[in-house]
Amino acid sequence: MIQASPSVAARNIGRGGQDPSRHPGLNLHPHDGEAHEEAEELVFGFWVFLMSDLIIFSMLFATYGTMLDALAGGPGPHQLFELSSAAMETAVLLVSSFTFGMASLAMKYRQSVGQTSFWLAVTLVLGLIFLGLELHDFADMIAKGGTPSRSGWLSACFALIGTHGLHVTTGCLWIAVMLVQLKVFGLDTGVKTRLLRLGLFWHFLDIVWVGIFSVVYLLGLAP
Amino acid sequence: MTSFLFGKLGYGALPFYSAIATVAASMVVLGAIGVVAFITYLRGWKALWTDWLTSVDHKRIGIMYIVVSFVMLARALAEAMLMRAQQVAGYQSPGFLPPEHFAQLFTTHGTIMIFFMAMPFLIGLYNFVMPLQIGARDVSYPLMNSVSLAFTTAGAMLMMVSLCIGKFSTGGWSGYPPYTELAFSPDVGVDYWIWALTLSSIGNTMTGVNFAVTIYKKRAPGMHLFRMPLFAWTALCVSILMIFAMPPLTVATLMLAMDRYLDMHFFTNTDGGNMMNYINMFWLFGHPEVYILILPAFGVYSETVSTFSSKTLYGYTSLVWATISIAVLSFTVWLHHFFTMGQNGNVNAVFGIATMLIAIPTGVKIFNWTLTMFRGRIRMTVPMLYASAFMILFAIGGSTGVMLANPGFDYQAHNTLFLVAHFHNMLIPGLLFGMLSGYHYWFPKAFGFRLHEGWGRTTFWCWCLGFIFAFMPLYALGALGMPRRSQEYFEGAYLPYAIVAMFGALIIGFAMVAMIVQLYVSIKDRAATNVFVGDPWDGRTLEWSVSAPPPEYNFAILPEVGGRDTFFADKRHGRAYRIPQHYEPIEMPANSPLGFIVCVDMGVTGFALTWHIWWLTIGGLLVFAIAIIARSFNRHTKRIISTAEIRETEKRWIEAFQFEPAIPVEDEVTNLNRGLARIPAE
């Protein structure tokens, strides 16, 4: 590693090269100097990107909020939503955040490709189950006459949940790619920093989903 | 009628609906053929590929952004002149432009000027200058930088294609629904507009992230935030604005796309749609965008005024805080764009007052620049001319802005030419003059030779007088009540002003010609105006401390920064131009074709989406995903520049600054200037 990040290098000298909390996110092993340096800029930038992404979701939430009454005579939440299904999706996604945490810990403390891959694979399966449940929900809503083109409210609803779903799909694809990269490269610096960012992304989606569950499903079904 | 293979594309898409459209389309095609022929004639394809298209060097990417910007400027200017001519011919007669074509012209003019002229220009300048100013070797994510350029260029290509195939939107640059809904705009024009904007705003968001992280993480040792040059400060604020302001636009355009493509009801008149949602989101982007456009010019003026007055910037700290305040306030005023759309008076009052508040930090800036010039050693070079004209004209535009910020007045003036005059009054001196000032100022740094001074002055006077003649009459026209976007009118009182405005537009057209001539003459005389040593203006900031053009790695040894205006202080204290004892190898990012692939692929995908060619859309998106994934498997993304290579590069430069004559600032625009400033005796 040659002077890619001199300001970091300069600070490292002062702190003995072992600053375990140099970047936001799950810090890598204390002695992993090279990966640390790579991670600092990449992970920080990813946080900034997530802030930008959060604006997208804020816009979708705001649109949804202004369209609560835009039913245009079509079906509303009480006719279309199944709380049990949404609760199950929430549970699956929360558990997947936990299993991703396990993958991160396996990467940090065990440095084991096998264990990391295992927990990632479990996360992937849970992600796919979530997507399956969501698609089932959508099919159910459409069968009950709640198509996205039926009303402003349904457009906003599908856009908000669908955008989250699209993000989860991207996350699943990303996990799949990382499983291959773990196999090909093992836990090299590139794989580690990518897993760090993927982890942030996955937990971020979890938080957004909690927002969707509360605002769309719980508030929608409140008597 | 749609077919599987070609979607909605058919012979009807060819531009034979008006003679002017046919001519314009042929000019685009001939221009493209001309460029290809010229590159072939120069045998430049290989160099183009390795030095430019696959380069991830921030300096080259910056230059490419500015090239895109100039091409688009030429087109949008031609459109502006056509519109002014029509408004002279359109008095009690249909004139020469059919209404539909006129509507396309003001839509493409606005869209291009904002998204494909202004944005690429300022991003290009930042790309070239900012990393050098903060003492960095590159931006944080060089490859993403080239992908950002790819998205912007793909959008620009879509704009050019829309001139030849099919029609463009007639909904204005802000594309308000429900007019842009399928029910009222059934052809592909709005779709072109949607995808061009979506592509460019994705690119701009990535640029914002990239620049913000670069400034946070890649400053040279000792370059504290409050030691950064003001241009870099505006880069930070502009990047943050981009990170937060671009996503609302992306969401708004994509929702409009969902309305049009999937029969959804976000903004429709019927079935629960609400067009006010669009207008809120659009201006949540649109107002901060105004400051994304103007802050870079403020940054440029801060550099040029200080350099060409040979004085430290007056009130540095207050300038920084003014920049930050403007950036924050810009998010709190968006509603002034629709005072007349029926919210209650108190809401309008709050947003009116918030809007007027922005005048305070802006005034602080103007005073600071004036005080910087006070008792300075002022040289009226071309960048200084732009800065001075800006200060006068911008104050006029600012006061009409405060007028418009009063909701009562806005009820009278909105949708008249008064508004058009106001925002051109802000954007031409406040954005374009700034960019041109920066273009003159940093051109020698980018290419190693100075621009022709005489032609530069001619260009300036054409821009300045052209602007005054073209836009001051519009204030009067607006006060007389002439609505904007009028293709034909019957009020005789408008005509004299319209004629003066067209005269102004002609002068601006000549400014464009003069600019091209200047570039040609400067390239021809480049041996005489060579400034390889790299400091032609007795510069103050770090970018002037390296050769012109700078080496790929920017700094052989990363600079140590001890204060503001580091290089200027170093020169005064004999610390500049030190020859290092030894060099170390430098790691730089390797070239990558990813940007080029994304550019072509996204251009094609945008085209396919516009024309409903679904197989091509899916194919395009797949290629994008595959390219990104394939790249993530590449482990050879870095290139080491060896000590020998660095020593060789630096040796040439060291010889230059040891043997070139130093010149006093009075001679800086003469051919004595070899890029080495003489330090005046204190």
Ligand SMILES: [Cu+2]
């Ligand atoms: Cu505004």
